[in-house]
Amino acid sequence: MQVKINGIETRYVLSNEGGGPWLTFIHQLGGDLSVWDPLAGYFRGDFTVLRYDLRGHGKTAVSSEPFGIADLSRDLAALLDALGAPTTHLVGMSMGGMIAQQFTLDHPSRVDTLTVADTTGGTLPDGRALWDQRAAAARTEGMASLVPATMSRWLTPDFQAEHPEAAEQIRDVLTHTLPEGYAMACEALRDFDVRSKLGTILRPTLTVAGRHDTGTPPAATQAIADAIEGAQFELLDAAHLAPIEQSHRFAALLETFLERPV
Structure with missing residues (x-):
């Protein structure tokens, strides 16, 4: 389905076979909504499950102007408005986790629970240049130049060997991400920082990290949990895409978390 946001x-x-509460999944940089296929299938019997492609990713158009994570938060708010969703449980991975944090700060009354995986509360000053380098590489060399290093960060060698079809789908989506969409998102990530505001989040929060995540070390995700009162932190035996690599374990954690009274 397409809608102008x-x-x-x-x-x-x-997917609303269950007709239950809304559950929204937000994908990573260089991904699209298909990365959530297994988890959407698991939860759609009990929830109204929403997945969508971010600006310049998948089949969503590239933005005509630069944008920040706050703009992506506004996109989500407008999408929920268009679909008639007053509130939602929110799950975001990597860049999706940054959007989820921003949305919870911007619209706390619309978030039932917050789950973020393999993400950070802000880009440190010494990390800004990395995002500029990736944006420049996408624009000048194309996405193929970024794929090998990205896949090695995203998934462990064991997972890629044992689940080649899943790894290939993720690689294919990354390879076909529009370079300008990827580059503009890199610049949004470069400027993201809500660390000083995380203590104001009062929604039930689950944070998850991959033990082998070299791109976003687990300590960065744990810092989010430390900043939010009552937040839960879990470590999975995975790399950067922990909810995908350890989908059964992540689904069990999320299911238990969502069953708690809000």
């Missing part, structure tokens, strides 16, 4: 044609998939 803040002037951008946006793809989304809504």
